[in-house]
Amino acid sequence: MNTLEITGLKVHFPGRGGAPVRAVDGVSLSIAAGETLGLVGESGCGKSTVSNATVGLLSPTEGSVKVLGTELAGASRETLRAIRAKAQMVFQDPVTSLNPRMTIGEAVGEPLLVRGLARGAALRDQVGALLEEVGLRADHAGRYPHQFSGGQRQRIVIARALALRPALLVCDEPVSALDVSVRAQILNLLVELQARHGMSTLFVSHDLAVVRHVCDRVAVMYLGRIVELAPRDALYSAPRHPYTKALLAAVPEPDPVTQRAKPRVPLEGEIPSPANPPPGCRFHTRCPIAVDRCRSEEPAWRAVGAASVACHLA
Amino acid sequence: MSDAPALVVENLSLAIGPAGLVDGVGFQVAPGEVMAIVGESGCGKSVTAQAIMRLLPDAIRQTGGRILLGGRDISAIPERAMRAVRGQLMSMIFQEPQAALDPLTTVGSQIAEALRQPLGRVRGEVLRMLRDVGISDPERRIDQHPFELSGGMCQRIMIASALISRPAVLIADEPTTALDVTIQAQILDLLRRLAIERQTAVVLITHDMGVVADIADRMAVMYAGRIAEAGPTAEIFAAPRHPYTALLLASIPRLSDVPKSKLAVIEGRVPNPSEFGPGCRFASRCPRADARCAAETPPLRPLGAGRLTACFHAEPPHGTQP
Numbered sequence: 243m244n245t246l247e248i249t250g251l252k253v254h255f256p257g258r259g260g261a262p263v264r265a266v267d268g269v270s271l272s273i274a275a276g277e278t279l280g281l282v283g284e285s286g287c288g289k290s291t292v293s294n295a296t297v298g299l300l301s302p303t304e305g306s307v308k309v310l311g312t313e314l315a316g317a318s319r320e321t322l323r324a325i326r327a328k329a330q331m332v333f334q335d336p337v338t339s340l341n342p343r344m345t346i347g348e349a350v351g352e353p354l355l356v357r358g359l360a361r362g363a364a365l366r367d368q369v370g371a372l373l374e375e376v377g378l379r380a381d382h383a384g385r386y387p388h389q390f391s392g393g394q395r396q397r398i399v400i401a402r403a404l405a406l407r408p409a410l411l412v413c414d415e416p417v418s419a420l421d422v423s424v425r426a427q428i429l430n431l432l433v434e435l436q437a438r439h440g441m442s443t444l445f446v447s448h449d450l451a452v453v454r455h456v457c458d459r460v461a462v463m464y465l466g467r468i469v470e471l472a473p474r475d476a477l478y479s480a481p482r483h484p485y486t487k488a489l490l491a492a493v494p495e496p497d498p499v500t501q502r503a504k505p506r507v508p509l510e511g512e513i514p515s516p517a518n519p520p521p522g523c524r525f526h527t528r529c530p531i532a533v534d535r536c537r538s539e540e541p542a543w544r545a546v547g548a549a550s551v552a553c554h555l556a
Numbered sequence: 557m558s559d560a561p562a563l564v565v566e567n568l569s570l571a572i573g574p575a576g577l578v579d580g581v582g583f584q585v586a587p588g589e590v591m592a593i594v595g596e597s598g599c600g601k602s603v604t605a606q607a608i609m610r611l612l613p614d615a616i617r618q619t620g621g622r623i624l625l626g627g628r629d630i631s632a633i634p635e636r637a638m639r640a641v642r643g644q645l646m647s648m649i650f651q652e653p654q655a656a657l658d659p660l661t662t663v664g665s666q667i668a669e670a671l672r673q674p675l676g677r678v679r680g681e682v683l684r685m686l687r688d689v690g691i692s693d694p695e696r697r698i699d700q701h702p703f704e705l706s707g708g709m710c711q712r713i714m715i716a717s718a719l720i721s722r723p724a725v726l727i728a729d730e731p732t733t734a735l736d737v738t739i740q741a742q743i744l745d746l747l748r749r750l751a752i753e754r755q756t757a758v759v760l761i762t763h764d765m766g767v768v769a770d771i772a773d774r775m776a777v778m779y780a781g782r783i784a785e786a787g788p789t790a791e792i793f794a795a796p797r798h799p800y801t802a803l804l805l806a807s808i809p810r811l812s813d814v815p816k817s818k819l820a821v822i823e824g825r826v827p828n829p830s831e832f833g834p835g836c837r838f839a840s841r842c843p844r845a846d847a848r849c850a851a852e853t854p855p856l857r858p859l860g861a862g863r864l865t866a867c868f869h870a871e872p873p874h875g876t877q878p
Contacts, residue, residue: 284736284737284738285736391825393825421596421597421763422596422763422765422804422807422808423596423803423804423807423821423822425807426807426808426809426819426820426821426822427821429809429819430818430819430821433816433818437816448736448737450737450811451808451809451810451811452809454809454811454815455809455813455815455816455819456815456816457815474815478811488738489737489738490811491741492737492738492740492741493737493766493811494737494740494741494744494764494766494767494769494770495766495769495810495811495812496765496766496768496769496793496805496808496810497769497793497810497812498769498770498789498790498793499790499793499794500812501766501769501770502769502770506741506745508741508742508745509738509742511692512706512708512709512739513736
């Protein structure tokens with residue numbers, strides 16, 4: 243059984259002037275046990291909406307989200323509560339993710355306490371072990387978030403997410419707010435924890451180099467839909483969708499020789515509004531190779547080599 | 557570089573209260589050249605940019621050094637004279653274009669303001685500038701307000717208003733950090749083209765080594781208020797001489813590395829200005845530090861080929877003359 247199974251997910255929000263904003267408009271993906279799936283795309287493509295729906299923070303307008311086989315769409319409060327113990331979330335900003343009036347020991351121990359899983363000395367021991375697991379000291383449990391740096395606070399947030407030993411960790415831009423050298427520490431920690439606990443991870447990021455570093459498979463989103471989903475090496479060495487190609491070409495690589503020799507795939511214009519997506523292929527307004535068919539006919543999802551792609555021309 | 561530098565920053569020091577923020581920073585930029593100042597949060601790169609523009613917050617004072625614009629020291633001229641410098645001889649663009657533009661004024665009027673003219677008198681020139689920064693349909697855009705435009709387009713508008721008066725120097729403070737990668741690539745291409753065509757000296761403040769690799773001719777790496785290493789971009793990336801630069805570059809995940817491999821880590825954290833000791837500020841985190849590093853400040857010394865480093869342990873490679 244897959245840890246996460248999303249089928250035909252749509253999340254629409256009421257928009258100004260009647261037309262709903264189709265933030266997520268028909269997304270299907272699955273994550274196997276122990277697997278890390280990267281979800282990449284630019285602002286407004288719907289990747290954070292997918293991650294919020296995965297942990298039940300948003301309810302689907304349509305479609306199905308199953309965590310360990312249990313349906314989240316339309317689930318009761320009790321079911322959602324039980325599922326959230328299995329699917330935990332790490333957000334971008336560790337500063338706003340922690341209550342400034344709670345010691346970090348209280349924050350990390352809270353999931354165990356409210357679910358009645360540990361208290362007293364046993365809770366203290368478990369909190370100490372969790373802090374050490376993420377590279378902090380057990381005797382710092384009595385300190386407050388402001389006494390820690392940004393990177394340390396993200397470690398605290400990760401320790402709290404691990405407290406219930408979740409089967410699925412949902413990380414939404416977990417290193418985007420961190421400095422370069424701190425980012426490396428958190429990425430090393432996430433890779434290490436995945437190897438140790440074998441949990442599944444949905445890793446949402448706009449940074450293609452970071453996603454390549456931690457993920458096994460990668461899904462590329464554009465305007466509410468997945469345009470390409472492929473194993474990591476296939477996606478990075480032989481991208482099929484013109485949007486994936488353009489994204490990879492746009493990543494500025496920290497190497498002046500490769501960076502300046504890289505062919506540019508200039509994307510014209512801007513991302514259209516998700517309240518009024520273009521007909522046919524949603525990418526056709528910016529696609530460098532679009533033909534007439536792309537403007538009228540929506541591309542079907544099909545297998546090309548190891549990848550699944552939604553493009554007439556891939 | 558035979559050109560006389562457009563901008564020279566000499567031994568710049570800044571302080572907040574008794575604590576030093578920036579200590580003896582110096583560099584120069586030639587016309588048409590892009591010079592990147594790169595570093596992590598708190599290294600002093602943004603206050604350095606603000607000091608050059610004389611836009612420092614009240615609490616921060618310049619405690620030493622000179623800023624020469626076309627050979628003239630502007631660090632002590634009266635604010636009134638400085639207003640003529642800003643926007644005319646030297647302009648600045650910021651990270652958040654939507655926040656930096658006036659929401660109540662049309663983009664055309666904002667660009668015309670940089671020429672100190674009503675839009676009606678310079679409309680043709682503003683339209684040419686809009687076209688030059690890649691705004692499609694400029695006849696319509698010129699009368700729109702910033703909220704009607706995307707983030708990428710607002711950044712183009714800010715660049716247009718910064719460059720229309722043909723300043724000698726452009727300070728760009730994280731100009732693409734708030735933009736998506738495909739838009740970032742467009743803006744970096746635009747900045748590079750305009751710098752060359754207009755022979756503008758560009759000081760690029762950034763935390764992103766990818767952006768530096770893409771566009772900068774030369775770079776200075778800052779750490780805790782000082783320049784750790786400076787020189788031509790290609791050479792520093794190929795063979796960093798300061799341990800901080802080397803570790804910083806090794807800590808970045810790349811499209812060419814082995815997935816899930818361990819990234820280099822810099823142990824510890826950046827010291828606060830109140831914790832600065834007498835020695836190298838990187839010493840407490842440096843794998844090569846010895847007793848001398850903790851006791852003595854390493855001077856920024858030349859290594860040959862335009863390269864400088866502030867490290868006792870960085871020797872020039874064999875066969876080159878310092």
